[in-house]
Amino acid sequence: DAGVTQSPTHLIKTRGQQVTLRCSPKSGHDTVSWYQQALGQGPQFIFQYYEEEERQRGNFPDRFSGHQFPNYSSELNVNALLLGDSALYLCASSSQGRGSLETQYFGPGTRLLVL
Amino acid sequence: DQQVKQNSPSLSVQEGRISILNCDYTNSMFDYFLWYKKYPAEGPTFLISISSIKDKNEDGRFTVFLNKSAKHLSLHIVPSQPGDSAVYFCAASEYNYGQNFVFGPGTRLSVLP
Numbered sequence: 346d347a348g349v350t351q352s353p354t355h356l357i358k359t360r361g362q363q364v365t366l367r368c369s370p371k372s373g374h375d376t377v378s379w380y381q382q383a384l385g386q387g388p389q390f391i392f393q394y395y396e397e398e399e400r401q402r403g404n405f406p407d408r409f410s411g412h413q414f415p416n417y418s419s420e421l422n423v424n425a426l427l428l429g430d431s432a433l434y435l436c437a438s439s440s441q442g443r444g445s446l447e448t449q450y451f452g453p454g455t456r457l458l459v460l
Numbered sequence: 461d462q463q464v465k466q467n468s469p470s471l472s473v474q475e476g477r478i479s480i481l482n483c484d485y486t487n488s489m490f491d492y493f494l495w496y497k498k499y500p501a502e503g504p505t506f507l508i509s510i511s512s513i514k515d516k517n518e519d520g521r522f523t524v525f526l527n528k529s530a531k532h533l534s535l536h537i538v539p540s541q542p543g544d545s546a547v548y549f550c551a552a553s554e555y556n557y558g559q560n561f562v563f564g565p566g567t568r569l570s571v572l573p
Contacts, residue, residue, distance in 0.1 A: 387563030451503030
C-alpha cells in the first residue's frame with residue numbers, strides 16, 4: 346500500500362518564477378492538505394482540498410493556489426516566487442469520514458529553494 | 461501570534477530514562493491534539509492523539525497527558541530508545557473546523573546510548 350507520494354523531491358527556482366508541486370494521496374484517502382515548513386519551524390497550513398474544491402485556507406497570499414483532480418491527487422502552484430518561499434512543502438492526505446477525525450498522513454515533502 | 465508553543469527547542473535524555481516533551485496552546489477552541497515525529501528527509505509521522513474529553517491516552521511506550529485548564533499537554537516516552545531521536549511536533553485542531561492543524565515549532569529529542 347503506497348503512502349503519500351510527492352514530486353519532485355527537490356527544486357531550485359529563481360525569484361519571479363512559477364512552480365508546481367505534485368502530491369498523490371494514500372490509497373483510500375480523498376482529502377489533501379498542503380503545508381509549508383520553513384527551516385526550524387513547524388508545518389504551516391496552506392489549504393485543503395476535498396471533492397476537487399478548496400475547503401479551507403490558511404494565511405497565505407493568492408500567489409499560492411491549488412487543484413485537486415478526480416483521482417484525488419493534487420497540485421500546489423506558487424506564482425511570482427519570493428526568496429521567503431524557500432521551504433519544505435508537505436502534502437498530507439486524510440479521509441473525510443463522517444463523525445470521525447482521521448489523522449493525516451504526510452508525504453516526504455518537496456524542498457524548494459528560491460534564489 | 462503563535463497558538464501552539466513548544467518552548468524547548470531541544471532535549472537530551474539517556475537511553476532507558478523518561479523523555480517528557482511539553483506543548484502549550486492559547487486557543488481554547490482547540491479540542492483535538494496530536495503528536496508527530498519527524499526524521500530527517502521524511503514527512504512527519506503520526507504518533508499519538510488525544511481529544512479534549514480525555515486527560516490521558518496511552519499507546520505502548522507513549523503517553524500523552526492533557527491539562528485543559530492549563531492549556532498544556534505533554535508527551536511521555538518510557539523507556540526512551542535511541543530510535544526515538546527525532547523532532548517531535550505538537551499539533552492542535554478544532555474538531556468542527558475540518559482538519560486544519562496548527563503545529564508547534566517542534567522539539568528535537570536526542571536519546572543518548
